[in-house]
Amino acid sequence: MAKVTLTVNGRTVSGDCEDRTLLVHFIREKLGLTGTHVGCDTNQCGACVVHMDGKSVKSCSILAVQASGSSITTIEGLAQNGEMHPVQAAFKDNHGLQCGFCTPGMVMTAVDLINRHGNSLTEETVRAGLEGNICRCTGYHNIVKAVLSAAAEMGTARQAAE
Amino acid sequence: MDNKALDIAPLEIRGPMHSTLRHDSAHKHVSGTAEYIDDMPEPAGLLHGALGLSDRAHAEILSMDLSAVTAYPGVVAVLTGADVPGENDVSPSGKHDEPLLADRLVQFHGQPVFAVIAETRDAARRAARLAKITYRDLPFWTDIDGALANGAPVVTDGMTLSRGDARAALEDAPRRLKGEMRIGGQEHFYLEGHIALAIPGEDEDVTVWSSTQHPSEVQHMVGHVLGIASNAVTVNTRRMGGGFGGKETQGNQFAALAALAAKKLKRAVKFRPDRDEDMTATGKRHDFLVSYDVGFDDEGRIHAVDATYAARCGYSADLSGPVTDRALFHADNSYFYPNVHLTSKPLKTHTVSNTAFRGFGGPQGMVGCERIIEEIAYALGKDPLEIRKANFYGPKGSGRDVTPYHQQVEDNIIDRVVSELEASSDYQERRRAIIDFNRNSRVIRKGIALTPVKFGISFTMTAFNQAGALVHVYSDGSIHLNHGGTEMGQGLYTKVAQVLADAFQVDIDKVKITATTTAKVPNTSATAASSGTDLNGAAAYDAARQIKTRLIAFAAERWNVAPESIRFAPNRVEIGNKETIPFPDFIRLAYFARVQLSAAGFYKTPKIHWDRAAGRGTPFYYFAYGASVTEVSIDTLTGEYLIDRADILHDVGKSLNPALDIGQVEGAYVQGMGWLTTEELWWDNKGRLRTHAPSTYKIPLASDRPKIFNVSLAEWSENTEATIGKSKAVGEPPFMLAISVLEALSMAVASVADYRICPRLDAPATPERILMAVERLKAART
Numbered sequence: 017m018a019k020v021t022l023t024v025n026g027r028t029v030s031g032d033c034e035d036r037t038l039l040v041h042f043i044r045e046k047l048g049l050t051g052t053h054v055g056c057d058t059n060q061c062g063a064c065v066v067h068m069d070g071k072s073v074k075s076c077s078i079l080a081v082q083a084s085g086s087s088i089t090t091i092e093g094l095a096q097n098g099e100m101h102p103v104q105a106a107f108k109d110n111h112g113l114q115c116g117f118c119t120p121g122m123v124m125t126a127v128d129l130i131n132r133h134g135n136s137l138t139e140e141t142v143r144a145g146l147e148g149n150i151c152r153c154t155g156y157h158n159i160v161k162a163v164l165s166a167a168a169e170m171g172t173a174r175q176a177a178e
Numbered sequence: 179m180d181n182k183a184l185d186i187a188p189l190e191i192r193g194p195m196h197s198t199l200r201h202d203s204a205h206k207h208v209s210g211t212a213e214y215i216d217d218m219p220e221p222a223g224l225l226h227g228a229l230g231l232s233d234r235a236h237a238e239i240l241s242m243d244l245s246a247v248t249a250y251p252g253v254v255a256v257l258t259g260a261d262v263p264g265e266n267d268v269s270p271s272g273k274h275d276e277p278l279l280a281d282r283l284v285q286f287h288g289q290p291v292f293a294v295i296a297e298t299r300d301a302a303r304r305a306a307r308l309a310k311i312t313y314r315d316l317p318f319w320t321d322i323d324g325a326l327a328n329g330a331p332v333v334t335d336g337m338t339l340s341r342g343d344a345r346a347a348l349e350d351a352p353r354r355l356k357g358e359m360r361i362g363g364q365e366h367f368y369l370e371g372h373i374a375l376a377i378p379g380e381d382e383d384v385t386v387w388s389s390t391q392h393p394s395e396v397q398h399m400v401g402h403v404l405g406i407a408s409n410a411v412t413v414n415t416r417r418m419g420g421g422f423g424g425k426e427t428q429g430n431q432f433a434a435l436a437a438l439a440a441k442k443l444k445r446a447v448k449f450r451p452d453r454d455e456d457m458t459a460t461g462k463r464h465d466f467l468v469s470y471d472v473g474f475d476d477e478g479r480i481h482a483v484d485a486t487y488a489a490r491c492g493y494s495a496d497l498s499g500p501v502t503d504r505a506l507f508h509a510d511n512s513y514f515y516p517n518v519h520l521t522s523k524p525l526k527t528h529t530v531s532n533t534a535f536r537g538f539g540g541p542q543g544m545v546g547c548e549r550i551i552e553e554i555a556y557a558l559g560k561d562p563l564e565i566r567k568a569n570f571y572g573p574k575g576s577g578r579d580v581t582p583y584h585q586q587v588e589d590n591i592i593d594r595v596v597s598e599l600e601a602s603s604d605y606q607e608r609r610r611a612i613i614d615f616n617r618n619s620r621v622i623r624k625g626i627a628l629t630p631v632k633f634g635i636s637f638t639m640t641a642f643n644q645a646g647a648l649v650h651v652y653s654d655g656s657i658h659l660n661h662g663g664t665e666m667g668q669g670l671y672t673k674v675a676q677v678l679a680d681a682f683q684v685d686i687d688k689v690k691i692t693a694t695t696t697a698k699v700p701n702t703s704a705t706a707a708s709s710g711t712d713l714n715g716a717a718a719y720d721a722a723r724q725i726k727t728r729l730i731a732f733a734a735e736r737w738n739v740a741p742e743s744i745r746f747a748p749n750r751v752e753i754g755n756k757e758t759i760p761f762p763d764f765i766r767l768a769y770f771a772r773v774q775l776s777a778a779g780f781y782k783t784p785k786i787h788w789d790r791a792a793g794r795g796t797p798f799y800y801f802a803y804g805a806s807v808t809e810v811s812i813d814t815l816t817g818e819y820l821i822d823r824a825d826i827l828h829d830v831g832k833s834l835n836p837a838l839d840i841g842q843v844e845g846a847y848v849q850g851m852g853w854l855t856t857e858e859l860w861w862d863n864k865g866r867l868r869t870h871a872p873s874t875y876k877i878p879l880a881s882d883r884p885k886i887f888n889v890s891l892a893e894w895s896e897n898t899e900a901t902i903g904k905s906k907a908v909g910e911p912p913f914m915l916a917i918s919v920l921e922a923l924s925m926a927v928a929s930v931a932d933y934r935i936c937p938r939l940d941a942p943a944t945p946e947r948i949l950m951a952v953e954r955l956k957a958a959r960t
Contacts, residue, residue, distance in 0.1 A: 039883015046620030053419070055369045057452040063369055065789035091210030104208040108200060111837050113906025114845060115667025117369035118680060121207055124727030146880035150872060152367050152420050153667045156880040157279040157887050 018081040020090045024049070025093025033080050039073075040064045042080035043090060051120045053089040055150070062149030063157070065121035068092045070130035074121075091120035094127065101175070103127045103166040112162035115152030122149045130170055137167045179689040191748045193686025193745075198837040202672040202691055203417065203665075214419055215373045215387045225254055227435055228302035229455055230292040230309050232284035234527040235865025236318035239291070239311060241284050245768055246308035247294055248343045252301030253698045257293045257435070263640040264405030268434055270427040271495040273335065276531060278403055278434050285493035286314070287865040289456035295439045295447060303452070318528035320861045322360075322467045322490050323762070325525040326728050333491045333526045334499040339506050339793045342517030347482030351473025355557060359470070359549045360940040361542045364463035364535055364853045365869070367877050368666075370419020371456040373493045374430055375448045376436035384408040387957050390429035391421045393665050393703035397696045403434040404441060408696075411437070416693035421666035422849070423534030426704045427496055428460040450819065457870040461533030462859060464489040464501055468546035478554050478565040482517035484547060485509055487540075490789035491524045491841070492531035497523040498860050500638055501532070501539035503790070507797065508585060508932035509545030512592045513569040514578040515787045528708040528865055534706060536849065540633055540905060544914050545854070545941060548629055552924060553917065557763060559789065561609065562921065563628050567596070584794045589801055589898045595827055596805045603807040603825035603888070612809070616929040620708075621815055624822075625926030628807045629918040631828075633911035634798030635708060636786050640818075642703040643783035643799075645713035648875035649678065649721035650776045653769040655762025657682065657689045661779075662702025663714035664694045668909055669838035670710040676834060677715045677902055681722035684761050699778075708802075708907035711834065712780055715902040721779025729764070743852040787897075800899045803892075806847065806915035808884070812926040817949030819923060823886035826915055831906030843889050843912040850916025852878040854941045854949035855923075923948060931955040 018037075021030035024047060031046045043049050043066065052075060055063030059077040066075045067089040094101040099168060103126050106112070113119045129145040130137060142163045143156075190340040193199050206212035211557065230247070244256050255613055259266040259281035280291045292309065296302035319328050348354055375387040384404070388396045393413040400411045413433070415749035417565075418425055432449040439447040451459065470485040487505045491498035503521035508519050551569070555562035565682035571587045572578035579587045605628055612624045637643050647661035659678050665671045672692040679686040703713065726746065751764040759767070769775060788795040806826045814818040826847060830839045856876040860869045868873040896904040920943055927937040930952055937951045 021889070023196040044217075048219075049210075050213070052215070054216070055371075055419075055453070056872055057454070057869045058873060061369060092209075095209060100205075100208065102914070106537050107208045108204045111200065111204075111841050113201065113204060113207045113667075114669070115369065115418065115420040115842060116201075116203060117214065117667075119207040120210045143881040143883070150369065150877055150879065152369055152422070152849065152877065153845045155846075155878075155887075156883045157844045157848075157889075160880060160883075165479060 017112055020080045020081060020084045023087040025089060030167035035081060038076050039078040039080050039083045040075035043075060049092050053120060055117065062125060063121040065120050065124040065149065067128060068126060072125050077093045088119045091124060100125065102169045103130065106162040106167045110158050110162035112154065112158040118148055118149060122151065122159060125149050126166065129163065130167045135171045139164060186536060187506060188748045190644060191679055191683055193676050194781050195676050195680040196247065196832060197836050199672060199676065199686065201669050201836055202675060213416065214370055214613045215389055216450055217373055218375065218387065221377055221513060224300035224446045224448055225295050225297065225443060227439055227447055227449040228294045228299065228304045228306040229290045229451060229459060230294060230306045231455065231489045231643040232280060232289045232291050233287060234284055234313050234775065235287045235320065235392060236313060236316040237284050237313035238316060239284060240314055241312045243310040243803065247305045247854065248433055250301060250308060251459050252297040252306035253294055253305045254297065255295040255439065257295065257439060257899055261442065262403055262438065268399050268403065268430040269498065270430065270497065273495045275494040275679055276496065278431060280758045288530060288867065290459060292662030293435050293439065295443060295859050297604055299450065301580040320527055320529050320864055320865045322465065322525060325527050325626050326591065330526045331475050332524050334524050336522040336524055337503050337506055337790060337793065339520045340518065340785050341580065341582050341584060344482045344484045344517045344519035346469060347517035348473040348484060351481040352475045353557065355553050356471045357938060359468045359546055361466045361468065361517060361858050362467040362942045363532065364857050365457055365875055366422045366462065366535060368420030368422060370427060371451060371453055372432050372460060372510040373450040374429065374433040374436040375446065376440035378440045378444050378448045384410065384441055384839050385412045386433050386437055387414050388429050388433040389418045390415055390433065391425045391666060391706055392427065393664065393694055393696050394702045395427065395704065396430055396433045399430040400434050400445055403438060412695060412697045414693055414695045418664065418666040423538065423706060424460065426706050427702045428533055447520045451781050451800065451870045454870045458867050459530060461492060461496060461531045461771040463535035464491060464532040464539065464542065466505065466542040466546065470546065470550050472553065473548050476558065478558055478560060478568045481511065481517055483515045483550065484519045486523060487523045487543065487546065488523040488525055490527045490529065490532060492527055492529045494531040496533050496862050498532060501534065503638055503789050505539035505543035507634055507638065508540040510582055511544045512571060512630040513547065514571045515582060518582040520582055531862060536846065537910045541850065541914050545917055545920065548917050550672060552921065553936045554702060556928060556929050556933065559934060566630060583797060584916065585796045586848065588802065589804050591829060591895060592632055595803050595829060595892055596628065596630055597829040599805045599807060599825060605807050608680045608809065619811060623810050623814055623926040623929045624809065624811050624922065625806065625922040626809045627921030627925055628805060629921055631804040631911055631914045633802050633914065635802055635907045636799045637703065637707045637709060637784055638797045640786055640788055643713065643786060644703065645717040645781050646699040646702060647714060647717035647721045647779040648698045649718060649725065649779065651725055651765055653766055655688065655765040657684065658692060659689050659718060660698045661714040662694065662699040664705040664708040668710065668842060669835065670705065670714065672838060673711045674718050676738065678718050678722055681719055681726065683748050685749060698955060708909035708911065710909065711905065712907055716781035717779040719779065719902060720781055721777040724777035724779065728773050729768055732768050736771065800897055800906065802829055804912055804913040804915055806918045806940040808918040810919065810920040810922040810926055812923060812948055814930060814952045817945035817952065819945065819948060821884040821919060824884040825888045826892050827892055828912050829892040829895045829906060830908045831895055831901065832904040833891055834903050834905045836891060840889055842908045844887065847915045848878050850913040851919045854920045856941055858942050858944055863932035916930050927951045927955060931959040
């Protein structure tokens with residue numbers, strides 16, 4: 017058994033788990049944060065993407081103990097003060113979802129992608145950057161649209177703040 | 179009444195029919211609060227199940243030593259076929275050919291043989307690997323060639339469609355061609371895998387949450403397996419993380435196992451196979467081998483077609499009968515065959531039983547048909563589009579309007595759809611430019627194709643074309659909506675709520691959409707065959723109509739006005755010119771006057787009938803049409819390719835919700851593109867599926883979608899039949915728009931032999947297949 021201490025969505029949590037417990041299972045089962053989904057069980061579909069110290073990771077490819085001491089943001093922690101994150105709003109407004117199962121991971125990957133590329137984000141980069149997230153419903157068209165639209169809005173917001 | 183308030187009364191409600199509206203759960207999906215079954219709070223004492231799978235394709239079980247499984251720490255029970263109190267069968271066909279847990283005989287590699295129930299999912303899965311089973315191997319075959327070589331039986335009777343005299347017309351035709359085409363299967367890869375949670379109740383009761391497109395069938399199957407009546411079983415489905423047909427029948431086994439274990443152990447039980455097991459132990463799209471013989475003339479007009487559609491059905495019937503039937507129903511796509519003879523062969527193979535998948539055989543039927551068109555085009559040295567146009571069904575009464583199943587095509591709009599798309603996509607100019615480009619390009623070659631779609635709407639099993647809805651109006655004016663359809667992302671719940679909002683003229687947020695449950699609406703059909711909105715929308719409309727009729731009678735009497743003068747205006751009710759009352763106040767008055775504010779609505783599709791033995795009838799209420807143009811580039815040295823551009827014009831009648839409909843079209847095209855290009859299922863010589871995860875099974879990614887993607891709805895179209903809001907079904911038809919991808923790849927390949935040889939590209943057109951076709955054509959050219 018291992019003791020894991022994490023900051024999750026701004027709150028410090030700790031718990032015991034088996035050494036082999038994956039971060040995704042710790043998040044879902046110990047913390048009850050079920051917005052992070054398990055799609056393929058094999059590190060490929062991206063439904064389980066969360067942020068670890070600000071970077072997107074597939075939480076099924078990381079052991080909970082490896083994540084110990086880090087700061088985790090899940091889809092539930094993205095909204096601030098009841099206000100959706102611009103990427104969440106963009107996915108909603110651009111119909112960037114259908115069954116919704118891939119959506120939390122897709123949104124978390126997109127946030128990281130926008131944070132990393134800022135104003136230089138191109139459609140090409142979005143399409144390549146989302147390669148680790150599978151969506152079987154939408155054909156990605158509205159997803160790419162949503163990410164670009166959120167990036168534009170966040171860029172504008174950033175400029176306004178500067 | 180405060181007249182001032184009425185001055186600012188809205189002119190229109192929020193979310194009527196024909197308005198663009200977000201998916202009802204969109205805000206929950208983006209915030210991670212939409213609940214899937216695995217997200218539900220787990221009941222105290224929950225146990226977890228795992229499957230024990232066979233590792234033989236076809237064998238007799240001589241002995242099963244499960245002692246190590248039982249002894250594994252945390253294991254509570256191990257179930258085999260002998261533990262089934264009712265019937266050890268989950269066959270949806272009623273043929274009793276699909277055991278819940280294989281008994282004595284296994285018929286595919288990965289067939290469930292036993293189930294482990296343990297305190298944790300991990301323990302159950304680990305224990306499931308410890309069984310010692312001895313087998314006596316039996317001969318097996320996993321594909322169509324093997325089935326044909328071994329004289330395999332059919333899993334269900336094939337069908338024949340015939341009109342005119344195909345044999346004589348083939349003999350007499352100025353030109354004649356024969357060929358074969360192989361079309362691969364497809365894994366659904368719904369992002370949420372199969373899952374079921376069962377909670378035992380009093381007496382024989384059991385409640386099951388199942389990720390299923392068909393809660394009623396799960397209910398019946400659980401009853402059948404447990405040997406209890408349907409009224410003891412309640413099945414709930416709020417949403418699925420995708421279905422695509424893969425959850426039409428395939429959820430039965432997990433739900434039945436969870437229920438079996440829950441009743442036996444008197445504890446809640448959850449089954450969630452992991453992705454590899456899900457892909458191994460559940461059915462897929464059928465592969466087909468199409469053998470065709472076509473007679474035509476120098477103009478490219480078809481005189482006769484004779485084709486056989488042989489399918490890999492797997493070990494049991496499941497839905498293979500109706501799937502192979504639908505392949506034949508679409509073996510004409512949009513084309514009139516003056517003489518035709520079509521036969522299906524639903525072949526038994528020692529593989530997992532194939533099942534429904536978006537299009538349900540229709541896509542394979544159509545791909546085979548488009549190959550015939552290509553053959554004619556390359557034989558005559560013409561643009562395949564020219565051949566397509568020459569063979570389109572004519573207008574009603576033209577003498578070229580009867581299908582191979584003797585249904586008259588009454589609503590034909592394919593000419594208009596194709597000509598509008600041809601113009602808007604600049605097809606002719608681009609085709610000329612591509613031919614020029616190819617003349618001067620040594621390695622990269624381009625291709626472009628325009629293909630049409632005509633898809634028949636209705637379940638071909640007439641009885642399934644019925645639906646129910648339950649609508650309550652509470653005394654505060656809020657509305658509760660329930661119907662038999664299930665939500666898998668397609669937006670059905672949203673559309674039906676729009677129907678109800680529109681009928682009562684209240685804002686859509688006054689309509690509460692509730693989870694599908696067998697306890698509220700009984701005997702429902704699968705949410706399948708694209709029929710969800712047509713059927714359930716109409717049933718909800720009927721329920722609203724009943725309640726409104728009562729409300730109108732009440733108001734006419736109370737205010738002493740003519741019933742015709744009562745009007746449901748946006749969020750209010752107008753009593754002639756006497757009074758205008760906000761909807762909630764009106765409902766409260768009706769409640770005090772003891773008006774029944776609840777109704778069960780019902781709908782059955784009119785007109786349709788089908789005589790399978792005779793191959794005659796009107797199996798479809800109407801047709802949905804569409805067309806697409808795809809442009810691709812291939813690398814003739816590696817076989818790799820890119821989809822450069824896609825233009826789509828699709829007919830959804832008068833769209834109930836354009837945003838949702840366009841989403842269906844885009845998603846279907848890309849899913850179809852995957853099927854025809856990179857998605858390849860591979861079984862090894864032991865009958866093992868080796869493509870059981872996205873690492874080996876390549877689903878389209880964001881980088882694969884067309885670089886330019888122009889999607890439009892035919893806004894001028896209205897359903898000529900009396901569907902809800904004159905709309906048309908949208909789930910499946912646009913899947914077949916992706917056929918233009920295959921045809922465009924084919925043209926690019928054909929360029930290496932100056933478009934004089936049909937590349938006969940089989941599907942999926944993987945880079946390997948493209949490369950082999952290029953080499954084949956290069957060799958044939960010299």
